[in-house]
Amino acid sequence: MSNRDRPLSPHLQIYRPQITSVLSILHRATGVALVAGLLALVYWLAAAAAGDAAFAAAQGFLASWIGRLLLLAWTFAVFFHLANGIRHLVWDMGRGFELKTVTASGWLVVAVSAVLTLLTWVAAYGLRGSGT
Amino acid sequence: MSASLRTALGRVRGLGSAGEGTAHWWAQRLTAIALVPLTLWFVISVVMLTGAGRGEVVGWLARPFNFGAMGLLVGAGIHHAQLGLQVVIEDYVHAEPVRVAGLMAMKFAAVLLALVAAVSLLSIFVRG
Numbered sequence: 001m002s003n004r005d006r007p008l009s010p011h012l013q014i015y016r017p018q019i020t021s022v023l024s025i026l027h028r029a030t031g032v033a034l035v036a037g038l039l040a041l042v043y044w045l046a047a048a049a050a051g052d053a054a055f056a057a058a059q060g061f062l063a064s065w066i067g068r069l070l071l072l073a074w075t076f077a078v079f080f081h082l083a084n085g086i087r088h089l090v091w092d093m094g095r096g097f098e099l100k101t102v103t104a105s106g107w108l109v110v111a112v113s114a115v116l117t118l119l120t121w122v123a124a125y126g127l128r129g130s131g132t
Numbered sequence: 133m134s135a136s137l138r139t140a141l142g143r144v145r146g147l148g149s150a151g152e153g154t155a156h157w158w159a160q161r162l163t164a165i166a167l168v169p170l171t172l173w174f175v176i177s178v179v180m181l182t183g184a185g186r187g188e189v190v191g192w193l194a195r196p197f198n199f200g201a202m203g204l205l206v207g208a209g210i211h212h213a214q215l216g217l218q219v220v221i222e223d224y225v226h227a228e229p230v231r232v233a234g235l236m237a238m239k240f241a242a243v244l245l246a247l248v249a250a251v252s253l254l255s256i257f258v259r260g
Contacts, residue, residue, distance in 0.1 A: 028216075028220065031213075031216045031220075032216075032217070032220065034213070035213045035216075035217060038206075038209050038210060038213055038245070039245065041206065041209075042206065042245050042248055042249045042252070045193075045202070045206070045249055045252040045253060045256075046248055046249075046252040048186060048189050048190055048193065048252070048256060049251075049252035049253075049255040049256050050252075051186075052186050055186040055189070056186070063183075075175070078171060078175065079175075082167075082168065082171055082172075085164050085167075085168075086168065088164075089161065089164065089165070092161065120175060120179055123179050124178075124179045124182040125182075127179065127180065127182060128182040128183040
């Protein structure tokens with residue numbers, strides 16, 4: 001990087017966002033978000049092992065509005081990363097690289113993760129009610 | 133046969149230009165495939181356990197299948213996560229000392245997290 005004036009490849013701010021590029025960075029972002037989710041899961045397991053007081057504190061946090069917001073975000077992140085991860089595995093087999101297919105599979109991933117997120121929360125509230 | 137600039141030894145070792153071969157890539161795919169059924173099992177389980185008290189959660193976790201599946205989920209999940217975080221750090225942290233220190237801290241933290249999860253799960257399995 002000795003010559004700072006040399007031309008650079010298109011910037012994120014200049015390059016028009018496309019379904020391919022947006023989902024690509026979203027895959028990384030949801031992956032990082034799921035690391036936080038993994039920390040929360042291990043905290044929850046440790047609290048369950050520790051005893052009633054620790055577990056009640058963990059459940060209290062997760063049931064708070066900020067806890068529920070985090071859980072909602074993690075639900076979408078897990079389904080998106082899962083669906084888009086399968087899309088990546090198909091690419092690894094050398095399939096689905098046609099532009100039309102890449103666009104279609106991208107929107108399919110978005111639709112599947114949105115629907116599964118909604119279904120999960122409807123099921124969770126339906127099974128236990130909103131009071132708990 | 134087409135000419136290759138790669139030496140015979142280099143071709144046999146199969147480590148490529150980065151000198152690391154496909155181990156990282158392969159481990160990322162293996163854990164990804166393992167995590168597909170484990171993640172689906174986990175989401176369904178958590179939905180079923182919504183609002184459950186500690187007794188119910190511990191009783192559920194102490195069942196051999198759930199104990200094993202949770203262990204595999206956390207194990208494969210942490211391995212997959214640290215492989216992914218490694219790439220993120222390598223991509224964005226350009227100052228070498230910071231990058232190496234960050235990678236070390238992240239790898240140590242991953243092992244520590246796996247240890248906490250293993251001790252917690254074993255404790256629940258053995259003592260409830």
